[in-house]
Amino acid sequence: MQRSIILSAALAVLSLTGTAQAQPAAAPAGNVAHGKTLFTSTGCYQCHGYQGQGLGTTGPKLAPTPMPYEAFIRQLRKPRDAMPLYTSKVMSDGDVQDIYAYMLSMPKAKAAADIPLLSRF
Numbered sequence: 001m002q003r004s005i006i007l008s009a010a011l012a013v014l015s016l017t018g019t020a021q022a023q024p025a026a027a028p029a030g031n032v033a034h035g036k037t038l039f040t041s042t043g044c045y046q047c048h049g050y051q052g053q054g055l056g057t058t059g060p061k062l063a064p065t066p067m068p069y070e071a072f073i074r075q076l077r078k079p080r081d082a083m084p085l086y087t088s089k090v091m092s093d094g095d096v097q098d099i100y101a102y103m104l105s106m107p108k109a110k111a112a113a114d115i116p117l118l119s120r121f
């Protein structure tokens with residue numbers, strides 16, 4: 001009896017840690033309207049497009065499914081290649097969270113099956 005309790009407690013701990021590893025860190029909540037303003041006023045739109053849709057070779061697509069938040073903010077603080085640097089002096093972590101929220105708020109594309117013209121054949 002006691003052994004089974006210990007075993008199920010151990011299993012519960014195992015499944016909890018397993019879940020924690022499988023889930024990426026949750027995106028912080030941000031202010032979408034402020035993020036939209038920043039996306040324009042700080043110049044992101046010039047390379048990534050007004051809706052973060054990407055502009056060919058100028059800047060990759062960011063919305064509606066941006067990379068995980070940790071990677072997103074890392075790119076601003078330490079750009080991989082040609083993108084300008086945005087330090088916390090010119091853009092606070094809170095501002096980055098708002099921009100991230102704006103990217104997430106973009107409508108997702110419909111599945112082909114949900115577009116009548118594409119599902120007729």
Ligand code: HEC
Pocket residue numbers: 039042043044045046047048057058059060061062067071072073075076079080081082083084086099
């Ligand atoms: C002058 C053009 C330019 C501006 C302005 C710019 N970016 Fe970028 N961005 C790039 C380019 C080019 C890349 C590709 C990686 C690199 O060059 O570092 C990139 C990559 C990224 C990525 C990584 C995307 C991926 O899939 O790899 C994120 C996130 C990002 N930019 C966010 C932003 C945000 C937010 C802003 C505004 C605060 C911004 N960028 C402003 C050009 C720009």
